[in-house]
Amino acid sequence: MSTGTTKLDVVVSDVVPVNELVTRFHFRRRDGQMLPTFSGGAHVVVEMRDGDRTRLNPYSLMGSPLDTREYTISVRRDDVGRGGSLFMHRSVKPGLEMVISYPVNLFSLDLRARKHLMLAGGIGITPFMAQTAQLAGEGGNFELHYTCRTASLGTYADVLRERYDRRIRLYHDDRDERIDLDRLLSTQPLGTHLYVCGPAGMINWARDRAASLGWPSEAVHFEHFAAPQPGLPFDVTLAVSGKTIRVGEQQSLLEAIEAAGVDPPYLCRGGVCGQCETNVISYDGKFIHNDHWLSEEDHRSGCKIMPCVSRFEGRSLVLER
Amino acid sequence: MGITFRKETFRDDFTFRNSPEHIRRFPFPFHEDAYMYAVNIEPHVVGPKGSVLENLIDVDEHYVAEMQDRALVLAEDPLRCQSLPHMTLAGWDLLELLMEQQALGYPEHFTLTRDGDRWRWINRPLGIDDTFTFGDTSTLPYGPMEYITRQSQGDFCILDQRDGNLWMDAGMVTTQADWSLDFDIGMNFFEWHAPVPLAHEKGIFVRALKFLTNIQQGKPARRLNWTMTINPRLDTSPENYHKWGPDRTTVTPENVGDKVHLRVELQSFWRLPRSNSIVFPIRCYLIKMDELVTQPKWARRLHRVIRDLPEELATYKGLTRYRPTLVEWLSRLDDGSPTSPGFGPD
Numbered sequence: 001m002s003t004g005t006t007k008l009d010v011v012v013s014d015v016v017p018v019n020e021l022v023t024r025f026h027f028r029r030r031d032g033q034m035l036p037t038f039s040g041g042a043h044v045v046v047e048m049r050d051g052d053r054t055r056l057n058p059y060s061l062m063g064s065p066l067d068t069r070e071y072t073i074s075v076r077r078d079d080v081g082r083g084g085s086l087f088m089h090r091s092v093k094p095g096l097e098m099v100i101s102y103p104v105n106l107f108s109l110d111l112r113a114r115k116h117l118m119l120a121g122g123i124g125i126t127p128f129m130a131q132t133a134q135l136a137g138e139g140g141n142f143e144l145h146y147t148c149r150t151a152s153l154g155t156y157a158d159v160l161r162e163r164y165d166r167r168i169r170l171y172h173d174d175r176d177e178r179i180d181l182d183r184l185l186s187t188q189p190l191g192t193h194l195y196v197c198g199p200a201g202m203i204n205w206a207r208d209r210a211a212s213l214g215w216p217s218e219a220v221h222f223e224h225f226a227a228p229q230p231g232l233p234f235d236v237t238l239a240v241s242g243k244t245i246r247v248g249e250q251q252s253l254l255e256a257i258e259a260a261g262v263d264p265p266y267l268c269r270g271g272v273c274g275q276c277e278t279n280v281i282s283y284d285g286k287f288i289h290n291d292h293w294l295s296e297e298d299h300r301s302g303c304k305i306m307p308c309v310s311r312f313e314g315r316s317l318v319l320e321r
Numbered sequence: 322m323g324i325t326f327r328k329e330t331f332r333d334d335f336t337f338r339n340s341p342e343h344i345r346r347f348p349f350p351f352h353e354d355a356y357m358y359a360v361n362i363e364p365h366v367v368g369p370k371g372s373v374l375e376n377l378i379d380v381d382e383h384y385v386a387e388m389q390d391r392a393l394v395l396a397e398d399p400l401r402c403q404s405l406p407h408m409t410l411a412g413w414d415l416l417e418l419l420m421e422q423q424a425l426g427y428p429e430h431f432t433l434t435r436d437g438d439r440w441r442w443i444n445r446p447l448g449i450d451d452t453f454t455f456g457d458t459s460t461l462p463y464g465p466m467e468y469i470t471r472q473s474q475g476d477f478c479i480l481d482q483r484d485g486n487l488w489m490d491a492g493m494v495t496t497q498a499d500w501s502l503d504f505d506i507g508m509n510f511f512e513w514h515a516p517v518p519l520a521h522e523k524g525i526f527v528r529a530l531k532f533l534t535n536i537q538q539g540k541p542a543r544r545l546n547w548t549m550t551i552n553p554r555l556d557t558s559p560e561n562y563h564k565w566g567p568d569r570t571t572v573t574p575e576n577v578g579d580k581v582h583l584r585v586e587l588q589s590f591w592r593l594p595r596s597n598s599i600v601f602p603i604r605c606y607l608i609k610m611d612e613l614v615t616q617p618k619w620a621r622r623l624h625r626v627i628r629d630l631p632e633e634l635a636t637y638k639g640l641t642r643y644r645p646t647l648v649e650w651l652s653r654l655d656d657g658s659p660t661s662p663g664f665g666p667d
Contacts, residue, residue, distance in 0.1 A: 218484050
């Protein structure tokens, strides 16, 4: 049961450009059956066969959980990233057969909430597409504040406004519009839960302000859209498998371990779920911990690493894999 | 063909029995001649034909009688079934799971037909034929969890997942081994395991919680647990301790075979899709010693397991009072020959 999730064989049923950066992909099951039901905030890991290398990127499901004839994801093109989003934009066409994981939800709604207050930044809107559809179907109380750089990059802003009207508030950076967060957070009814998805800066800002204003941390939920960061290549010894491998500049440590034929567990590939946590046996150098799973103490101890997002600089690193 | 459902009781005159075919499919929990705690969790996948794992949700010859016993327990004590307000969606998830699995495994007994949100559920053994709107609680005679778990063998705990923990926020619990949903409802994983000794210090619960919070949709897991019960009582709850507790003083060398029952729980863990909660079905199987020892391998092995059980474990499982009587009775069936590996009878 260790590695990832059950897989689904799908075919790309549609590819729709949304704006200059974002493209939407539709998947249907190859056998024509319904796809598994999911909950708002869930993601799937999409396997991309790019030549002789396999890329695995997580993307939020953005369709309505009430309709599982197809899954939809939206991919923002990142020209300086590691290539997954470029592969999706350039090589994925209707009719292509692909493999995706079962849905996994690491950004679940707290169904006890009296009200759901959502903050989205940029492509961080995607999990909220499914969550708002789910809540609207149940008559749930929600309000979404969505910041984007320009009106033309306000992915699905028009769809959301049409569906939910005044429950959606838009903010455009180029017009200097900014969420009045303190006012927003201090005027919510008791029992409101806050959900944030967007760039790290936005998440940190919202968590920080919520904490200062006395919000309990259990009522603050967030999802990072963190892809593994590129960095200097480094060598790693895998003690259990007896292999020494090189992690390339554009490769994550997890990807390098997988490429060596070792199959560690994973769920999010973004440093939040804790599945790929690995013990460090010895090291001489410095860790670049990019995860949100390990505690600060774990980071300082040098005993653990999350290979999905974290890197290393130094002379030697031995892992228990 | 289908299952022939037995008419039997789990109280008063205790007419519960296993048929010979059901004795052979009993989930005997000891794979060797000794027992110790182990993390015996494995993927919950379909097992051999004729075993209790032939279907992921098992329905057997005791189905109708167990559902009648559940109705009696609920009539006396409605708090055995509770669902906090935010768990209704999880109840619908569970209804779908149990209807799908029962209809898939036993098409001669159960039929599920869907037309969008309009669902029709036919349960022939219990004489039910209901049409309802999926998601609309007003179209069912009970809440969705209560409706379907009044028609499904085993107890069901639904655990909400939040703040990196699991919360016992809904359940139908009428066949439990001395614990209470009414006491545990709303508690988190560490709170409801607080009474278990030693395991906390060993970090077992931290690891178990980590495993459970990572259970994925489409990948259920399972484990077996066991204890012993005097008389075939399904309901051995703390609320009814005054009824079943004193039974433990009634075991004599003459009645061991009829009174002492091995109680095995097949526990499975499933991620529910809409609510993202975890359901934990606890399916209870009972077998009396007279039935169990019809399989010589099980008789020999059970003798060795109970004889050599560490004292703390025997106390924890409540066997202390009648263990010597039971061991003496079983010893006459142990000729000292080796037992074959694995759980199954020879």
